[in-house]
Amino acid sequence: MKTGNTKRFALTAVIAAVAFAMLTGCSKSEAGTVSTDGSTSMEEVIGVLGEAFMEENKNITFTYNPTGSGSGIQAVQEGRCDIGLSSRSLKDDEKAGGLTETVLAYDGIAVIVNNENAVNDLDLDTIAKIYKGEITNWSEVGGNDTQIVLIGREAGSGTRDGFESITGTEDECQYRQELTSTGDVITTVSQNPDAIGYASLSAVSDSIKALTVGGVAPNEATVKDGSYVIQRPFVLVTKNDTKLSAAAQKFFDFATSADAVELISSAGVVAAK
């Protein structure tokens, strides 16, 4: 009876030890694995690439940790992952810290309004004025006589950074709401007839209306040829002084190769090559 108990106890201890070992094992990168960490906006494109890459290289495990651009950059800096993913260009202090960026693709940022909104087109300047609070009523831009409700993303978000730097509204936006995900922005705009927001082009759906900017509709062709002006880079971040592992290098080459262009396009963004 007693020995039975100790056996069971020993078994539990072993299981616990194994579980613990597995938990700690996760964060380490070993040969045959590629770990990426970063931008949540890049989830779709990196998911497609990772899947195709693993299909070709059965012995390599590909992981993606959707933590956000800032966290991803920090992770690669601290060596916690092979490749960092950022949906904004690196800042100067990050480059000075020994990091290199490689543009993987361009993502258009769509300016979205409620389907009931009569406005279909705004130019960049008007969008900037609206977000700065200089235009506060839809009637001033050809809509109903209602107050404009500004929806944006939280400080530090790649989409917000991209939108504000392109429209020249950095630190001047009079947001009514600062939401933490693209999905939240779309849901909120679809709920409020007076709302205006911005979101990744790839996330635009029927539940909201994407405005044309200066007469140019946001789509892959207009982002690629540069005529649609609100767009931002998707960046692979690597460390200067550390060589990528063989597996990680293989993925890096794959993602930046001509073969990947079609896959990247299938994720709704425009390949850089």
Place this chain on the structure above:
Amino acid sequence: MKNKKAFGKIFEAVMHAVFLLLGLVTVGCVLLITVYLVIAGLPAIRKIGIVNFVCGDTWRSTANPPSFGILPFIMTSIYGTAGAIVIGVPVGFLTAVYLAKLAKPAVRSVVSGAVSLLAGIPSVVYGLVGMLVLVPNIRRLFHIPDGSSLFAAIIVLAIMILPSIINVSVTALEAVPREYEDASLALGATPVETYFRVSVPAAKSGIAAAVVLGVGRAIGEAMAVMMVSGNAPNMPSLFQSVRFLTTAVASEMAYASGLQREALFSIALVLFLFIMLINAALNFFLKKR
């Protein structure tokens, strides 16, 4: 035989060590969190300056130059929690009196079941329902451009703290000795008079503990309020978009870097101090009982 006894002794000792270890894990976690928060939270406070940090009324973490004033968050957390208490406590308290003293067993089992269920609903569900039902209706009802506001957050929080208030108050009211009530009834008081003049005063420290527990729950909630409060760092006003201490940390953490990230840890430290205060108050009331 002797061998077996010796083995038993060793086994006892080993198990004792295991239990002690497990107990220490809990204490260790609390210590680790406290030490980590202080270490992670102090540098930014030192860089920004305690007065600028706690009393500054502008939060623009990514602006150039950035400003890190968390007074709007502190005030919002206090106002929001106070609002939730003002609405939640009367409803919860009266429900508790009803459940503990007046309700028929059948009604009681249905209502307590509903209260338990309310406690079990994940906060993200409260947030989702608030976002899709409450926010658009507040917008329509009050003719404001957008329904995401302190008011929406207060309503959601008031509902979320109901179960804690009700459950703890019911327990406190049920612990009142039957003789007190019998004496009051024998002296000619009506049942309702008895409950409010005898039972409630006798259970007051327990009820106070319930309120403090509700405050703790409300001030620590992040997910649900993040979805209904709009998250703009304004000074609190009932129908304005606001940001709480909890949501200030949660909403910017994903993409934060540098001083912004450190400042978020400092906000967490301030929140932690608030929770410690509330915990101390709770202990005080419980000891009194």
